[in-house]
Amino acid sequence: MNQISVIANAPEFTKGFVKELRIRWAHEEMGLSYTEIKVAHADLKSEDYLKLQPFGQVPYFQSGDLTLFESGAILHYLAIKNNKLIPNDESGRARTMSWLFASLNSIEPFVAQYFLVAKYFKSNEPEVIKKSFDLVHGRLGQLSKALNQNLYLENEFSIADIVMTTVLRDAYSMNMIEDYPNLIQYKERNEKRPAFIRALNDHAKLYGS
Amino acid sequence: MNQISVIANAPEFTKGFVKELRIRWAHEEMGLSYTEIKVAHADLKSEDYLKLQPFGQVPYFQSGDLTLFESGAILHYLAIKNNKLIPNDESGRARTMSWLFASLNSIEPFVAQYFLVAKYFKSNEPEVIKKSFDLVHGRLGQLSKALNQNLYLENEFSIADIVMTTVLRDAYSMNMIEDYPNLIQYKERNEKRPAFIRALNDHAKLYGS
Incomplete structure (x- = not known):
């Protein structure tokens, strides 16, 4: 049985934006079952947890003797x-990998740096915040x-679309894609998939009622 | 013949820190030859180049009919x-992929956000810069x-070590790893490889004499 670690009591604002969602989604698309390993938020930085996920995050993944971390690697x-x-x-596989890595290395870090500058580091310099947003x-x-009017990043729906959709959900929540209707349509099309x-x-x- | 795009006239401060270096290194380790596709810095944002590398960066990679981008995907x-x-x-392959993705998604973006905040956005707020560094x-x-006293991220030298070493070269250049002697040793050990x-x-x- 596949197992994925999830946070038992994450702060409410993380709802819908935790990376374990990517792994759940893939399991649903593939018709695979999995069980959750529920981890208390405070235990993510424990020595025991860090042996399984060196950066104290979710998810890690277990299947038999194999333990993996990083959502890209698990997907x-x-x-x-x-x-x-x-x-x-x-x-086709190699091109899909280009887009998988692109979503994680060429898009997500840029979304994240804006979140850090504006919301986490709480910069008070409008010019810095503007440069970060730009x-x-x-x-x-x-x-x-690059996406243009294509339905997917490659010819068919793939693990790259799973990651890119979740990254665009983050970007959308911070009003970053309103100028790009095709990105909104792409995100919303994928969010309508029954597996998602x-x-x-x-x-x-996990967040209660 | 494998081809990789490189910048013909990049600014001097990028010397030793451009991502095409990762792909050259892999070719040298594998005993493969390649040719360079030299691109002028000003042409990276041209329509023609963006068709091959959607984010206007180096490298892209060509082998026969196949075109790839993202250093992780090419490796x-x-x-x-x-x-x-x-x-x-x-x-072993799956665990190596965990480390490949970790270097690109859990380490490099954090190094990059500090570079952006301190050097590129030029924040004047010491507290913001400190939070970013921390x-x-x-x-x-x-x-x-996680590395501890291991020689490599997995049992043997791999594509994950190629990326992590280049990321640590960036971090080292900004004085981020001086508290972690094992990271310095790891980086320096890999930098001594004849292929590197x-x-x-x-x-x-590319930078002239």
């Missing part, structure tokens, strides 16, 4: 293992051009 | 294709604990 493992959510052919806005504009709805629903149960 | 492709710099077994310093501390030295040498030729 890739599931896709290859089950031959789902990734094309069959070598070139940087992520530019990146999202490049993504918008089930995953989000199960994730939301 | 993964080369490793799988050549069965080098990645373990042979399923579990964040990356904490992450690097977690990495230091050849790759860095070829990269440096």
Whole structure:
């Protein structure tokens, strides 16, 4: 049985934005079951937890003797293992990996730096906040051009779309993509997938009623 | 023949820190040859270039009909294709991917946010700069604990070590790892590899004498 770690009592503002959601979503898309390993928020930095997830975050993933961390690596493992959510052919797989890494290294960090500057470090310098916003806005504009009117990042729905959709949910929540209707449409199209709805629903149960 | 795009006239301060270095290094380790596609700095944002690399960066990679971007995806492709710099077994491969994604999503973005806040956005708020530094310093501390006295991130030198070493070179240049002797040793050990030295040498030729 596959197991994924989730936070038992995360702060309410994280609802819908925790990375375990990506792994739930993939399981639902693939028709795989999994169980949750519920971890108290305070225990994420414990020595025992850090042995499984060196950065004290969720999710880590277990299947038999194998323990993995990083949502990108877990998604890739599931896709290859089950031959789902990734094309069959070598070139299609490699291109899907380009987009998987792009979502995690060329988009998410830029969304995150704005969150850090404006909300977490609480910069009081309007110019710094503007530069930070302009940087992520530019990146999202490049993504918008590359996606164009395609339904998915590659020919078919893949693990790259799972990550990019969750990253765009973050960006949307901070009003970063309102200038890019195709990104909004892409995000909303993927959010309507029954597998996403089930995953989000199960994730939301962690937060009580 | 494999081809990788490189910047023909990048600013001097980027010398030794451009991501194409990772791909050169992998080729050298694997005993593969490649040719450079030299791109002028001003052309990185051209329509033609963005079709090959949506974010206007180097490298993109070409091999026959296949075009890839994102250094992580290119390294993964080369490793799988050549069965080098990645373990042979399923579990070892998956764990190596955890570290490859960790270097790109859990370490590099934190190094980058400090660079952005302190050097690029030029924040004048000491408290913001301190929070930004503390964040990356904490992450690097977690990495230091996880690496411990191991030689490599997994049992053998892999594509994950290529990326992590280049990320630590960035961090080192901003005095972020001086509290973590094992990270300095790890970085310096990998920098002594003949394949790295050849790759860095070829990269440096782009900058003139």
